[in-house]
Amino acid sequence: MKKGYIAERLLYTLIIAWGVMTATFVILRIGPGSPADRYIANLGAGHNVTQVTAAIETRYGLDKPLYEQYFEYMGSLLRGDWGWSFSTSMPVIELIKTHWVYSFQLILLSSIFAIVLGILIGIYSAVRKGTKADYIATFFSFIGISTPNFWLGIMLILIFSVRLGWFQTYYDTGLSTFSLANLKALVLPVVTLGTGMVAGYSRYVRSSMLENLRRDFVRTARAKGLPEHVVIVKHVFRNALLPVVTIFMWDMSAIVFGGAYLTEVIFGIPGLGRISFNAIFADDYAVVVAVTLIGAFVTLLFNLVTDIAYTQLDPRIKYD
Amino acid sequence: MIIEKHHREKIKKNKPAVLGLLFIILLFVTAILGPFLTRDPNEINFNDKNLPPVGFSIEQSMYNIKTQELEVTERKGSWEHPLGTDDRGRDMLAMLVSGARVSLEVGFLATGIAILIGTFIGVVSAYFGGWLDNALMRFTDVIMTFPFFLLLVLIVYMYGPNMVFVILAIGLTGWTGAARLVRSEVLSLRTLDFVTASKALGASDPHIILRHLVPNTMSSIIVIATLSIPGVILAEAALSFIGLGDPALVSWGKVLNAGQDSLVTTWWVAVEPGMILFLTVLAFNFLGDGLRDALDPKSE
Numbered sequence: 001m002k003k004g005y006i007a008e009r010l011l012y013t014l015i016i017a018w019g020v021m022t023a024t025f026v027i028l029r030i031g032p033g034s035p036a037d038r039y040i041a042n043l044g045a046g047h048n049v050t051q052v053t054a055a056i057e058t059r060y061g062l063d064k065p066l067y068e069q070y071f072e073y074m075g076s077l078l079r080g081d082w083g084w085s086f087s088t089s090m091p092v093i094e095l096i097k098t099h100w101v102y103s104f105q106l107i108l109l110s111s112i113f114a115i116v117l118g119i120l121i122g123i124y125s126a127v128r129k130g131t132k133a134d135y136i137a138t139f140f141s142f143i144g145i146s147t148p149n150f151w152l153g154i155m156l157i158l159i160f161s162v163r164l165g166w167f168q169t170y171y172d173t174g175l176s177t178f179s180l181a182n183l184k185a186l187v188l189p190v191v192t193l194g195t196g197m198v199a200g201y202s203r204y205v206r207s208s209m210l211e212n213l214r215r216d217f218v219r220t221a222r223a224k225g226l227p228e229h230v231v232i233v234k235h236v237f238r239n240a241l242l243p244v245v246t247i248f249m250w251d252m253s254a255i256v257f258g259g260a261y262l263t264e265v266i267f268g269i270p271g272l273g274r275i276s277f278n279a280i281f282a283d284d285y286a287v288v289v290a291v292t293l294i295g296a297f298v299t300l301l302f303n304l305v306t307d308i309a310y311t312q313l314d315p316r317i318k319y320d
Numbered sequence: 321m322i323i324e325k326h327h328r329e330k331i332k333k334n335k336p337a338v339l340g341l342l343f344i345i346l347l348f349v350t351a352i353l354g355p356f357l358t359r360d361p362n363e364i365n366f367n368d369k370n371l372p373p374v375g376f377s378i379e380q381s382m383y384n385i386k387t388q389e390l391e392v393t394e395r396k397g398s399w400e401h402p403l404g405t406d407d408r409g410r411d412m413l414a415m416l417v418s419g420a421r422v423s424l425e426v427g428f429l430a431t432g433i434a435i436l437i438g439t440f441i442g443v444v445s446a447y448f449g450g451w452l453d454n455a456l457m458r459f460t461d462v463i464m465t466f467p468f469f470l471l472l473v474l475i476v477y478m479y480g481p482n483m484v485f486v487i488l489a490i491g492l493t494g495w496t497g498a499a500r501l502v503r504s505e506v507l508s509l510r511t512l513d514f515v516t517a518s519k520a521l522g523a524s525d526p527h528i529i530l531r532h533l534v535p536n537t538m539s540s541i542i543v544i545a546t547l548s549i550p551g552v553i554l555a556e557a558a559l560s561f562i563g564l565g566d567p568a569l570v571s572w573g574k575v576l577n578a579g580q581d582s583l584v585t586t587w588w589v590a591v592e593p594g595m596i597l598f599l600t601v602l603a604f605n606f607l608g609d610g611l612r613d614a615l616d617p618k619s620e
Contacts, residue, residue, distance in 0.1 A: 016462060023471055027478055142336075142609075146602035148554055150561050151594030154580050158591070162584055262558060266580065277562055280477055288477055295470045 006308055013304045020296045024289055025073050083286030087279060092290045095275060103271030105177055107260050110190045114197035122205025127232060129210060137202060144199025149259050153192035153266040160188060171269045189267045193259050204247050208240035249306035330614040337610020340603035347600060351424050354417035361418040361570045365409035370586050371395060373404040406589045407582055416596055419572035423600065426487055427553040433491025435545050438498025443529055446506035464496040476564045483566040486559060490552055498544050505537045539615035546608035550601040557597055572597045
């Protein structure tokens with residue numbers, strides 16, 4: 001029963017989302033120093049500390065019992081009141097509204113790059129299994145998987161930006177998101193974030209293709225005289241795609257979010273990773289918490305979509 | 321016992337795996353003995369700052385107050401600092417050796433904890449089955465979906481960076497893959513004749529688990545452990561890179577971050593730690609892949 005399965009996954013996701021919010025509350029309240037201390041530490045001299053502390057404690061209800069604070073915390077999260085970012089002097093939710101699009105753009109372009117290239121390389125090395133080209137692809141996929149993407153990014157900057165001067169890497173928020181200058185500034189970041197994924201996908205596509213190449217229906221298709229490219233694309237590739245879709249979705253949560261964070265930091269792309277990184281150094285804790293929560297929620301959402309997509313894509317799978 | 325002669329023969333034929341193993345051994349020896357042979361990685365010496373590695377030279381322009389002219393001098397790397405120095409004159413070699421220790425410690429300890437927990441949960445789940453299996457697997461599902469790494473960043477940020485904490489956090493949450501793998505192996509093992517025979521002879525549950533089931537899943541455990549270590553090493557390097565590493569330790573990620581700021585002049589400060597990190601991860605991946613090919617008859 002598919003509906004029951006989806007409902008179960010949905011329930012799981014909601015429970016874990018609640019768990020994540022509760023965990024952040026516990027981390028924040030048990031952590032050393034009250035939130036008020038962190039605000040004050042960044043206020044600088046010339047403020048009446050006791051007065052400010054009292055004001056903040058009333059404003060955020062820190063003087064109330066813990067369980068009341070907990071309900072208020074959860075309530076304000078749900079209402080979209082995610083606190084105040086003092087390093088940028090605006091509500092955290094506004095900061096996120098302006099910056100999420102840059103992260104989204106980077107992840108979107110990198111994913112397209114990785115999927116297209118990964119699939120092409122994967123098909124090619126499966127069809128040419130055991131040839132030199134296949135070995136070269138295998139070798140480079142090992143290199144790609146093993147290269148720390150933050151180091152790759154720095155090396156790309158060193159070679160293509162500092163030495164050769166081919167790409168400037170300044171992302172200009174004044175220009176439109178998809179302006180030519182900004183797209184050009186995204187070339188190196190996309191390669192940085194995409195390389196590991198290309199390496200991974202090409203391996204999955206290859207092994208998944210090889211598995212399907214051995215199947216009876218492929219022999220039948222060839223026996224009835226279909227041209228080889230039709231066999232490869234229609235019979236083998238279509239069937240090889242399913243595990244790749246799953247891996248891609250899993251990746252979105254695991255590699256992409258960590259990788260996107262670091263890529264933004266290195267290239268100064270003003271996405272959520274970058275603002276969180278800046279916030280860590282400015283000790284602007286509300287922003288750090290907010291980006292953590294958003295990352296967690298998006299991860300959960302992707303896992304949910306993966307589970308549901310899986311039931312829709314493969315008619316053989318039935319959940320009771 | 322686990323890696324038998326024919327396995328060894330097969331691994332020996334796999335050149336990348338052999339190279340990987342040699343590199344890892346070398347890294348281990350360096351991490352253990354290196355700190356006694358190199359300089360103090362924290363020793364600051366401004367006279368020797370920005371020295372390139374041996375075989376390289378950079379042009380450095382300095383303003384001479386007496387002649388009021390910009391003087392261009394050439395600086396060459398020397399064997400005193402074979403891998404060069406950073407902007408405070410700290411020895412790169414010494415810093416990389418110190419970083420090797422940090423990376424290996426985190427990689428092995430965190431993976432060790434994860435494998436122990438994963439094996440325990442996997443075996444218990446499969447062996448006893450029933451409601452216990454159901455509950456443990458649900459629990460594994462939840463842990464798997466829970467975005468721990470993001471919370472880890474938050475915790476490290478709030479409580480201050482601390483290596484023990486990072487090791488525990490990664491170890492206590494990274495066991496889910498091992499648990500599922502061990503469970504699936506034990507599920508097929510426990511129906512085999514030798515287990516039934518052992519039971520018939522009156523062997524206790526702990527005896528069957530420790531003497532029969534765990535040793536027979538060892539090869540899979542070794543493979544998954546070898547392939548998990550690079551991920552852990554990368555995670556630690558990433559944390560150090562964004563400034564959440566243990567401030568008392570010199571790690572590769574931290575050096576790399578410092579090198580990023582002076583890319584135009586002292587490129588080696590960023591190139592070297594990243595290169596060694598890359599080689600380490602590559603070595604573990606090669607070895608893990610070779611072990612899987614050798615130990616798992618099903619893999620291709």
